Amino acid sequence: MLLEVSKPKGRRLGWKENYVGWLYCLPIIIGILIFTAFPIILSLYSTVLDWSGFQEIFDAKVIGFDNFKTVFTGIYSKTFWKALGNTITMMVQIPISMLLGVLLALGMNRKMAGAKVFRVLYYLPCITSVVAVTILFNRMFSLNGAINSLFGKEINWLQDDVLVKVVVNILILWKGLGYSTLMYLAGLQSVSTDQIEAAKIDGASGAKIFLKITMPALYPITFYLLVTGIMGGLQIFNEPFILVKYGLANNAMTSASFIYYFYNESARLGVAAVGAWALAILVFIVTFIQMAIDNRKEKY
Amino acid sequence: MKRILSCLLVLALCIGVVPAFAACGGKSDITILLMCNAQEAAFYRTQFKATEEKLGISIKFEDKASGEYYDAVRQAINRGDTPDIIYVRQSDVRRYLDSGLLADISSYLGDYKTQLDRVYTSAKEMYMYNPSTKTWGEGGTYAVPKDLSVQQLGYNRTLIHENRGKIYEEFGTQRNDDDDGIPRNADGTVKMPWEMDWATENYTWEQYLRMAKAINAINGVYGCDLPDIEILTWAFGGTILSSDLQNVQIDSPAFKQAAAFQARLIDEGAASTGGATYENFQSVKNVAFYGLVNSFDIKSFDDSIGAGNWGVMPWPYVEGVSQPTEWQGKITSAGYAVTNACKNKAQAVSVIMELLDDSVQNRLVQTEKLMLPLFTDVAAEFVKPEYDDVYSPESRSVYIDVISGKNGRVSDSYYTYDTDWYNLIATEYTEKIFGAEKGKADSVLLTDAGYTALQKSVQELYDSTKNR
Numbered sequence: 001m002l003l004e005v006s007k008p009k010g011r012r013l014g015w016k017e018n019y020v021g022w023l024y025c026l027p028i029i030i031g032i033l034i035f036t037a038f039p040i041i042l043s044l045y046s047t048v049l050d051w052s053g054f055q056e057i058f059d060a061k062v063i064g065f066d067n068f069k070t071v072f073t074g075i076y077s078k079t080f081w082k083a084l085g086n087t088i089t090m091m092v093q094i095p096i097s098m099l100l101g102v103l104l105a106l107g108m109n110r111k112m113a114g115a116k117v118f119r120v121l122y123y124l125p126c127i128t129s130v131v132a133v134t135i136l137f138n139r140m141f142s143l144n145g146a147i148n149s150l151f152g153k154e155i156n157w158l159q160d161d162v163l164v165k166v167v168v169n170i171l172i173l174w175k176g177l178g179y180s181t182l183m184y185l186a187g188l189q190s191v192s193t194d195q196i197e198a199a200k201i202d203g204a205s206g207a208k209i210f211l212k213i214t215m216p217a218l219y220p221i222t223f224y225l226l227v228t229g230i231m232g233g234l235q236i237f238n239e240p241f242i243l244v245k246y247g248l249a250n251n252a253m254t255s256a257s258f259i260y261y262f263y264n265e266s267a268r269l270g271v272a273a274v275g276a277w278a279l280a281i282l283v284f285i286v287t288f289i290q291m292a293i294d295n296r297k298e299k300y
Numbered sequence: 301m302k303r304i305l306s307c308l309l310v311l312a313l314c315i316g317v318v319p320a321f322a323a324c325g326g327k328s329d330i331t332i333l334l335m336c337n338a339q340e341a342a343f344y345r346t347q348f349k350a351t352e353e354k355l356g357i358s359i360k361f362e363d364k365a366s367g368e369y370y371d372a373v374r375q376a377i378n379r380g381d382t383p384d385i386i387y388v389r390q391s392d393v394r395r396y397l398d399s400g401l402l403a404d405i406s407s408y409l410g411d412y413k414t415q416l417d418r419v420y421t422s423a424k425e426m427y428m429y430n431p432s433t434k435t436w437g438e439g440g441t442y443a444v445p446k447d448l449s450v451q452q453l454g455y456n457r458t459l460i461h462e463n464r465g466k467i468y469e470e471f472g473t474q475r476n477d478d479d480d481g482i483p484r485n486a487d488g489t490v491k492m493p494w495e496m497d498w499a500t501e502n503y504t505w506e507q508y509l510r511m512a513k514a515i516n517a518i519n520g521v522y523g524c525d526l527p528d529i530e531i532l533t534w535a536f537g538g539t540i541l542s543s544d545l546q547n548v549q550i551d552s553p554a555f556k557q558a559a560a561f562q563a564r565l566i567d568e569g570a571a572s573t574g575g576a577t578y579e580n581f582q583s584v585k586n587v588a589f590y591g592l593v594n595s596f597d598i599k600s601f602d603d604s605i606g607a608g609n610w611g612v613m614p615w616p617y618v619e620g621v622s623q624p625t626e627w628q629g630k631i632t633s634a635g636y637a638v639t640n641a642c643k644n645k646a647q648a649v650s651v652i653m654e655l656l657d658d659s660v661q662n663r664l665v666q667t668e669k670l671m672l673p674l675f676t677d678v679a680a681e682f683v684k685p686e687y688d689d690v691y692s693p694e695s696r697s698v699y700i701d702v703i704s705g706k707n708g709r710v711s712d713s714y715y716t717y718d719t720d721w722y723n724l725i726a727t728e729y730t731e732k733i734f735g736a737e738k739g740k741a742d743s744v745l746l747t748d749a750g751y752t753a754l755q756k757s758v759q760e761l762y763d764s765t766k767n768r
Contacts, residue, residue: 053374
């Protein structure tokens with residue numbers, strides 16, 4: 001069997017020779033076509049439709065690029081750009097999470113009593129349900145919540161335009177810090193001890209060793225956390241939505257909840273599809289730029 | 301042989317996908333998809349079982365919570381499995397008609413005239429629409445009313461009673477120049493909501509503000525929450541849409557006065573800007589006056605606050621604009637519609653009409669306390685003191701005054717193609733007032749230029765669907 005499908009030197013396999021291989025791949029190809037390619041094509045098609053979803057897609061009226069106009073420059077543009085702005089402000093926690101992750105990982109990397117307990121404690125929020133954590137934050141930061149009671153204040157955390165984003169950032173930071181810490185910890189444990197020892201013999205200070213040896217060694221982790229953090233950050237939905245839905249005056253509406261609003265509440269599926277494509281392209285561009293920068297960088 | 305076996309394996313995997321797309325189970329005569337809560341769903345299950353036996357048909361019933369309902373309808377339509385009977389609100393009718401979803405059931409209702417004649421005309425007209433003239437109350441009938449509901453002003457009797465001394469202090473215990481003419485008892489004390497004769501008396505919005513302010517901030521109590529902007533606009537003598545449903549009127553004096561009054565409620569310390577929630581009212585924690593007591597909440601409020609410890613009252617009025625009894629509450633409604641996909645519309649209508657049977661309606665209103673009376677004759681009984689010893693008769697009268705149309709009207713947004721334009725008013729303006737801190741709400745109020753700009757953008761959004 002193996003001999004039959006192996007490629008003879010200098011010649012492409014003909015259909016008769018590799019059809020068994022194709023047949024093996026067929027189920028997954030069919031799956032991809034039905035569950036990935038077809039929905040992508042449909043969502044692209046729905047961007048040019050005036051479609052509420054209450055009729056079949058092919059009964060909906062084709063309206064050209066009107067949905068694009070309304071989203072980017074027309075009546076929904078203010079909401080779209082506001083949602084994008086909110087999304088970006090909710091990503092402030094990404095560099096903070098990475099910085100704190102490195103510091104905590106450095107601390108945990110030392111030989112000390114109870115290090116494993118700390119690792120578990122810091123990682124616990126990551127495995128806790130986002131719904132449970134967000135509801136908890138909602139109660140903590142509500143007008144009559146624990147935070148206000150603690151400080152004897154009546155701060156409107158969840159309704160204020162700025163403060164609601166601060167709360168979302170704190171929530172995501174708290175929930176994700178254990179993950180970045182664990183990643184950095186894994187990275188630290190793979191840093192070459194020989195190089196560190198050699199640097200110490202050469203008289204390098206602790207700070208210099210960290211900057212010149214440890215940090216470059218952690219670059220792949222940093223890059224990975226940055227890429228996945230930004231990709232996830234641009235698509236953020238659960239935390240702000242469960243916390244305050246769209247927020248007062250849409251002050252917590254994100255790009256993903258913009259899509260949800262136009263899909264579920266406004267029933268303008270064409271507008272929602274434009275939002276989804278805009279977000280997908282944005283994620284692609286940002287990731288592409290990051291990858292391009294990474295490719296130009298001299299690797300450790 | 302190996303090759304044949306491989307091919308068979310691949311084929312088996314491919315074929316394995318097919319059953320996933322096949323419909324499971326046998327076909328039912330009538331399929332129903334309704335938006336309802338758990339209590340209503342249990343009721344419907346029992347009811348449809350009885351209907352199956354009575355009509356000798358099979359019914360497939362599916363219930364969805366409010367957040368999932370519209371998506372469930374869309375999914376059903378797009379997998380070619382449109383339900384025969386669906387739940388609609390008046391605000392859905394135009395969009396559903398535009399999508400070709402709803403069937404005109406006028407011709408199937410003739411046999412049920414006697415029963416339908418007992419239903420409030422206003423409720424029936426909510427589902428009658430003429431798409432060519434864009435006129436409501438005429439043309440085709442696209443649903444049978446399921447209920448009439450009211451979002452009314454509720455008061456927490458326990459909380460107000462405990463703190464009534466503050467209200468007496470605010471207004472004095474005898475009539476004086478500063479009492480605003482507030483209704484008083486024979487001993488000179490200000491009448492509390494449960495002491496009022498709503499048939500002739502009411503508070504003004506100014507008096508309401510002072511009462512709420514007097515109670516507010518005592519041991520964490522909130523006087524009131526922020527009233528609905530449309531109800532306030534009505535009280536100030538305006539409407540959000542013009543009567544011909546052509547123009548948004550948020551730059552009108554009535555709307556501006558309503559928004560300014562909302563800001564005053566916050567700035568003068570009568571309303572909470574965030575603490576006055578449904579849960580707080582329900583748990584008797586904080587809120588003395590609460591403006592969103594839905595009639596379908598009656599049972600849950602009775603269970604949590606205690607029957608007799610709360611009630612509903614008329615919305616206050618604005619002196620000089622209207623009389624004490626001329627307040628306006630907001631009517632909402634839902635209906636049962638038959639879709640165009642239904643093969644046997646007459647049968648679907650007969651299933652719907654079973655829900656309007658006297659015994660079913662009595663269960664819904666009296667036993668289950670899920671809704672207010674839909675029949676005018678039942679409503680006449682409902683307001684009598686002896687009808688039920690759980691609801692206060694005053695509260696029942698307030699509800700009926702609204703749904704009968706005497707003191708009620710439908711939100712302007714219910715007549716329109718969708719409510720996006722209405723939501724824009726909230727997100728761009730009224731929610732900002734709601735979110736303002738005490739003493740700063742006034743600064744959120746728009747200038748004349750701001751009103752003009754907001755009016756323009758809301759009108760533009762409204763115009764985009766107005767003539768559909």
